Amino acid sequence: MAIREKVFGIVTGVFKRHGGVAIDTPVFELKETLTGKYGEDSKLIYDLADQGGELSSLRYDLTVPFARYLATKKLTSMRRYHIAKVYRRDNPARGRFREFYQCDFDIAGQYELMVPDFEILKIATELLDKLNIGSYEVKLNHRRLLDGMLEICGVPAEKFRTICSSIDKLDKLPWEDVKKEVQDKGLSEEAADKIGTLVVKRGKPLELLEELMRDDSPFRGNAASEQALSEMKQLFSYMEVGKCLDRYVFDLSLARGLDYYTGVIFEAVFTGTVKMGSIAAGGRYDDLVGMFSGLQVPAVGMSLGIERVFAIMEEQSSQVAVRKTQTDVLVLGIGKSLWNVVIAIANELWELEIGTEFKCVAPGKIKKNLSDASDKDCIPWVVLVGQDELDQGVVKLRNMSEKIEEEISRDGLAAIIQTRIASAACAT
Amino acid sequence: MAIREKVFGIVTGVFKRHGGVAIDTPVFELKETLTGKYGEDSKLIYDLADQGGELSSLRYDLTVPFARYLATKKLTSMRRYHIAKVYRRDNPARGRFREFYQCDFDIAGQYELMVPDFEILKIATELLDKLNIGSYEVKLNHRRLLDGMLEICGVPAEKFRTICSSIDKLDKLPWEDVKKEVQDKGLSEEAADKIGTLVVKRGKPLELLEELMRDDSPFRGNAASEQALSEMKQLFSYMEVGKCLDRYVFDLSLARGLDYYTGVIFEAVFTGTVKMGSIAAGGRYDDLVGMFSGLQVPAVGMSLGIERVFAIMEEQSSQVAVRKTQTDVLVLGIGKSLWNVVIAIANELWELEIGTEFKCVAPGKIKKNLSDASDKDCIPWVVLVGQDELDQGVVKLRNMSEKIEEEISRDGLAAIIQTRIASAACAT
Incomplete structure (x- = not known):
């Protein structure tokens, strides 16, 4: 399709x-x-x-x-x-x-x-x-x-x-x-x-x-x-x-x-x-x-x-690879206790019309989920939400193609992600 | 639709x-x-x-x-x-x-x-x-x-x-x-x-x-x-x-x-x-x-x-007026002898992926066709092709909303229209 x-x-x-x-x-x-x-x-x-x-x-x-x-x-x-x-x-x-x-x-x-x-x-x-x-x-x-x-x-x-x-x-x-x-x-x-x-x-x-x-x-x-x-x-x-x-x-x-x-x-x-x-x-x-x-x-x-x-x-078989979904961001909670935070972040992103999926997984499964996001789903950005970082008021934003992570403040997160997506789009 | x-x-x-x-x-x-x-x-x-x-x-x-x-x-x-x-x-x-x-x-x-x-x-x-x-x-x-x-x-x-x-x-x-x-x-x-x-x-x-x-x-x-x-x-x-x-x-x-x-x-x-x-x-x-x-x-x-x-x-009845067609340009020949020129111009515009319709009409019907293009079909640009102008190597480009006409050279016409459309789009 x-x-x-x-x-x-x-x-x-x-x-x-x-x-x-x-x-x-x-x-x-x-x-x-x-x-x-x-x-x-x-x-x-x-x-x-x-x-x-x-x-x-x-x-x-x-x-x-x-x-x-x-x-x-x-x-x-x-x-x-x-x-x-x-x-x-x-x-x-x-x-x-x-x-x-x-x-x-x-x-x-x-x-x-x-x-x-x-x-x-x-x-x-x-x-x-x-x-x-x-x-x-x-x-x-x-x-x-x-x-x-x-x-x-x-x-x-x-x-x-x-x-x-x-x-x-x-x-x-x-x-x-x-x-x-x-x-x-x-x-x-x-x-x-x-x-x-x-x-x-x-x-x-x-x-x-x-x-x-x-x-x-x-x-x-x-x-x-x-x-x-x-x-x-x-x-x-x-x-x-x-x-x-x-x-x-x-x-x-x-x-x-x-x-x-x-x-x-x-x-x-x-x-x-x-x-x-x-x-x-x-x-x-x-x-x-x-x-x-x-x-x-x-x-x-x-x-x-x-x-x-x-x-x-x-x-x-000449067609160019086409992404099945248009998800820009995966919000990934580390541990099952973070559903409410993860949902709140996803909701802020939807409000800015940013394509977003969300899930919480056990810490041992983060690596697998990151590689799936990159290889299977071609999702360009992942927000990693951990309790330790949250306690300091931050989350991690990972640029999947460049494999770069930056810490960003939980407040105003959605707006920062919007800026990152826009500037990445301009660069390509 | x-x-x-x-x-x-x-x-x-x-x-x-x-x-x-x-x-x-x-x-x-x-x-x-x-x-x-x-x-x-x-x-x-x-x-x-x-x-x-x-x-x-x-x-x-x-x-x-x-x-x-x-x-x-x-x-x-x-x-x-x-x-x-x-x-x-x-x-x-x-x-x-x-x-x-x-x-x-x-x-x-x-x-x-x-x-x-x-x-x-x-x-x-x-x-x-x-x-x-x-x-x-x-x-x-x-x-x-x-x-x-x-x-x-x-x-x-x-x-x-x-x-x-x-x-x-x-x-x-x-x-x-x-x-x-x-x-x-x-x-x-x-x-x-x-x-x-x-x-x-x-x-x-x-x-x-x-x-x-x-x-x-x-x-x-x-x-x-x-x-x-x-x-x-x-x-x-x-x-x-x-x-x-x-x-x-x-x-x-x-x-x-x-x-x-x-x-x-x-x-x-x-x-x-x-x-x-x-x-x-x-x-x-x-x-x-x-x-x-x-x-x-x-x-x-x-x-x-x-x-x-x-x-x-x-x-x-709250929906905004929606244009039925997405035609950017009407190429309008003045007189029935101009079909070949009009088709050639339309073709140059299609090649630049500009939405184009074309027709030739008797000189007496130009006014009616211009007002239809503007009022009924909301077409923003009309290229007026007349034999006299053609003999001098030019055609007229009419900006329908601003009601301004300019003479432009027949050569390189399509590229000029493309520029006009792009700059009008930026201005709005």
Whole structure:
């Protein structure tokens, strides 16, 4: 948790610097709210038992609840972030759990074409850079370019979504398996093969874009594709100025399984030493809010799979040692008769908002307690309270890292300790 | 959420200063884990639908999951805090929801008698004081004193828990109703009347303690009561030294409905202008961990009902205005042709970790956007980017609170803004 708090701090920092407002939504949604939003993955939704009242399910992601929130509150514009747990009846694996945190940032509302899309893509790379987990690659595509591609290959419109689901498996399955699957779904071998020649195309965004826009490109003349390519061109120019284009790969095989995407889609994959699924993903979903309210609110967003980031950090064992507690001072009474004095001192320190633990131990156990305080708990200061010193109106203050002890007056003790902590903090 | 984050910051600060380690547990527990822990309130537990696999419920509090966590991990000592949501199938009311946050701190392990109990009670008052919601009172009692009292009144041991549940209603019901309830549960009128004469006793801790320990006290000679009173005496001495005893009322009617308490119990009630149920509560539960593992781990803890604190704050409208976003700078392009310049400037600011939003608007809308930035969004700085200025290599930086504009060079712009923000922060 100490590591998590640190990581959440980094994520929240990026989100706030992009003007994000935090919201919270309930962990349950009405069952019908989640129905029909997640394609083949809908079977992974957890339902609550019917104990009377509305039928509810546990949220599967933070995007549908956000869209439902906008619709319910009749909001037409919002830039929100949400860090919370989501639930999936999935088989746990490394970095994949049934309950896990997602960190989402979304921009909803009417904006200049491709400007919010750029900012979401920028936020995604800014997060991954700041988290400092190592090399990664972000695949980028456009749902309407995919639709155009399928149209060109002769796929009927009603099959676009299901064929997309199959194409989405290309990062895990070889083309032969996916080809078989799309044929099982009713495509001719000719259509499947044509898809096969197009989905392999990937490369640096500007280079592939140029190729796809050339006169001899199969995409020329297809309305959906032309529109998508022109949007991508605009987007890439913003990404170039915003210095994140070099993190992205334009990849025609990226489809994203979820039903609700309508424009730009992307997925970040860790390319370091550990094998790990996607660590961040997102896209534009212009119709989702309208599915709840009838009022069209265009939106684009991203989700960071923070559990996978933790899993990568664990594998790398790269994280800096993090203290579990933030205790500044241990008040240590020598002998069991000193509880009242020790409590009084601890209380004076709490009043000054100094993190303090306290205990009284037998004289023979002082050494052990001091070494635990230093080695196990990383407590920087110990107040040693002994009866002999108390009789002379003093206690000992021990600086644990420098192993220096000084005698200080019992009166005004807390204020002196406050000064010592402050000056030690300034020195480092 | 901005207010909540501030309040959670205060709570977390107190918990950390008492050496707390944060943990997180799943929102589901096995159904059997929660069974038999909550007395009559067990009917409020939410169950998950049976979709295959183990039967699970949503956590009802954070105490039982903590005990289960200690048992599962075979831990015999821990000082943990946990801020998370719990779930109850209750009728919503002011400050009472079906999904709500609790803030818990618990100390588990073998410690000197009454020392951790004191620290929990100290933390409770420290929290309520720091939250600054106004006057409150904390009722304090001891489960074994209640048991002794019931024994003295002739209640058979197997009825202690159910009679406690009835007594616990005394803060909402008059004695006559509770008397009827305990008689319905099989007590004689004589026993009920005897309970009636004892549960009314309440007062300053040391004064009531002295009364209950006098030779003519009905509690004298009853083993459970004598032990409880001697523990209370020790506890009060620590609380006096720790300067929190004056916040507490020793109240023999306090019973707490939950089954798992075994020692000190307490409940904080807001006594300000708003009517609100208990805002914090807790106690000692020495047998709960053993119910899972067979291994006895004594523990004492507290839970803050933070939603009620928010409800009180809302009623008082006392909270300071909190900014929803933490945006330092708005980069505002005058005219739609400036997106690339505006994005480049925003990006330079993000790289310096300066919170930045950006937009380009038609010249006629600059005034409106400036007043929104100032009044609605409280953004302290605006960079005005115009083509004419750009041609001369400059932009305008506007200090929104002082309404001063200065021309600054486009080159090195971000560094200059960073300096301006830093010196403004120092000046306040």
